[in-house]
Amino acid sequence: MTQFLIRRLFWAVFLFFVATIITYLIFWVIPADPAALAAGKAASPADILRVRHFLHLDRPIWEQYYYFVQNLVVHRSLGMSFVNRESVDSIIGKDAPVTASLVFGGAVFWLSLSIPVGILSALRPRSILDRITMTFVLIGISAHPVWIGLILSFLFGYKLHLTPIAGYCNFIPGSPGAQCEGPVQWAYHMILPWITFMILFAALYVRLVRANVMETMSEDYVRTARAKGASERRVMVHHVLRNSMLPVVTILGMDLGLALGGAIFTETIFNLPGLGREVISAYNADDLPVITGVVVFSTICVIIFNLIVDVTYGFLDPRIRPS
Numbered sequence: 633m634t635q636f637l638i639r640r641l642f643w644a645v646f647l648f649f650v651a652t653i654i655t656y657l658i659f660w661v662i663p664a665d666p667a668a669l670a671a672g673k674a675a676s677p678a679d680i681l682r683v684r685h686f687l688h689l690d691r692p693i694w695e696q697y698y699y700f701v702q703n704l705v706v707h708r709s710l711g712m713s714f715v716n717r718e719s720v721d722s723i724i725g726k727d728a729p730v731t732a733s734l735v736f737g738g739a740v741f742w743l744s745l746s747i748p749v750g751i752l753s754a755l756r757p758r759s760i761l762d763r764i765t766m767t768f769v770l771i772g773i774s775a776h777p778v779w780i781g782l783i784l785s786f787l788f789g790y791k792l793h794l795t796p797i798a799g800y801c802n803f804i805p806g807s808p809g810a811q812c813e814g815p816v817q818w819a820y821h822m823i824l825p826w827i828t829f830m831i832l833f834a835a836l837y838v839r840l841v842r843a844n845v846m847e848t849m850s851e852d853y854v855r856t857a858r859a860k861g862a863s864e865r866r867v868m869v870h871h872v873l874r875n876s877m878l879p880v881v882t883i884l885g886m887d888l889g890l891a892l893g894g895a896i897f898t899e900t901i902f903n904l905p906g907l908g909r910e911v912i913s914a915y916n917a918d919d920l921p922v923i924t925g926v927v928v929f930s931t932i933c934v935i936i937f938n939l940i941v942d943v944t945y946g947f948l949d950p951r952i953r954p955s
Contacts, residue, residue: 637943644939651931652704656697659924660689666920710925715917720925723910728929730800731906734898735891737822738829739884746834747880750841751873757846765838772835781828781901788824796821798903825902833887840883844876851875878945885941889934 660666667684668675675683684690688699703709710720753765789797801812801821812821848854849872857867896908903909907926914922 640939640942644935647935648932649701651935652701652928653697655924655927655931656700657693659920659927660696660700704928710928711921713914713922714919715914715922720921723922724907724925724929727905727907727910729803730904731892731895731899731908733803733818733822734825734829734895734904734906735888737826738833738891739888741826741830742834742837743884745830746837747841747877749834750838751845753838754842754845754849762842765842769835769839772831775831777828777832777897778901780831781824781898784824784828785901795824798901800902800904825898825904828898828901829891833891836887837880837883840880841876844879845872848872848876882941882945885937886934888937889930892930892933 667680667687667689671680671683688696691699703711708721710724712719713723749765753759753762756762785797788794799812799821801814801817803813803815803818805813854867854871857871858864892907895906896911898904899906899908900912907930911923911926913919914926
């Protein structure tokens with residue numbers, strides 16, 4: 633097991649360096665002159681030269697990347713914003729909880745719906761429930777989250793007045809500058825974004841759970857358990873569900889990372905002050921440190937999620953661990 637953990641940790645570190653190299657090349661080498669963006673529109677050529685030297689942009693590319701990783705790993709700094717000179721770390725620290733609440737709350741919603749529906753659909757194939765489920769899957773996969781969010785906001789927020797149309801409330805009471813606060817108001821404002829997230833991913837997971845359960849039920853060890861007189865409940869819990877949920881654990885780790893990117897659409901629709909909206913604002917203002925910081929932060933989150941899933945999968949399924 634120790635060899636398995638070391639190998640996974642080494643792979644995670646390798647992915648980190650590959651991802652940061654690509655990110656640095658895209659945002660700091662390809663642009664015409666990052667120093668001019670940092671210095672501002674009113675800067676003189678001498679000011680641009682000083683900024684270029686300060687940011688180490690007058691050094692070779694490999695040395696520039698070294699300073700970039702050194703600030704990130706040693707000093708735990710992602711730089712300063714070109715626009716407001718605020719620390720990128722503090723910007724991400726302020727916006728990341730909003731995105732995290734959206735992604736993880738949406739994950740709870742889509743798992744709570746997709747797992748039982750997928751299991752019931754697999755137990756009764758070609759039934760009315762199965763046909764309705766597959767229709768829902770088709771709609772959920774085909775519809776864009778922007779369209780889903782706008783429809784939900786119009787129906788439940790504007791027409792029925794059951795939920796807020798947009799906006800965000802802080803979870804912790806007493807936060808400075810908050811228009812509303814508290815767990816109840818927080819959940820009340822997040823319900824439509826969670827449902828928007830849920831519809832897309834629940835459709836994918838219903839199909840995944842249904843296929844895995846149906847495939848597992850046809851395995852020899854399931855038929856053997858039934859032949860030995862095991863009850864249907866024991867067969868389902870100890871044989872079918874235990875094995876059919878393993879791929880779901882793997883896909884969940886990757887989808888949590890993908891959901892960070894998909895949060896851009898949902899945050900824009902519902903005016904949530906998260907990382908997605910921050911990236912759009914930074915892109916419009918050519919604020920390279922903020923864009924780079926959010927991309928690197930999201931990449932690290934994806935790597936950590938996949939590392940946790942790999943280790944968890946190794947504990948759940950000893951067959952993938954080295955002997």
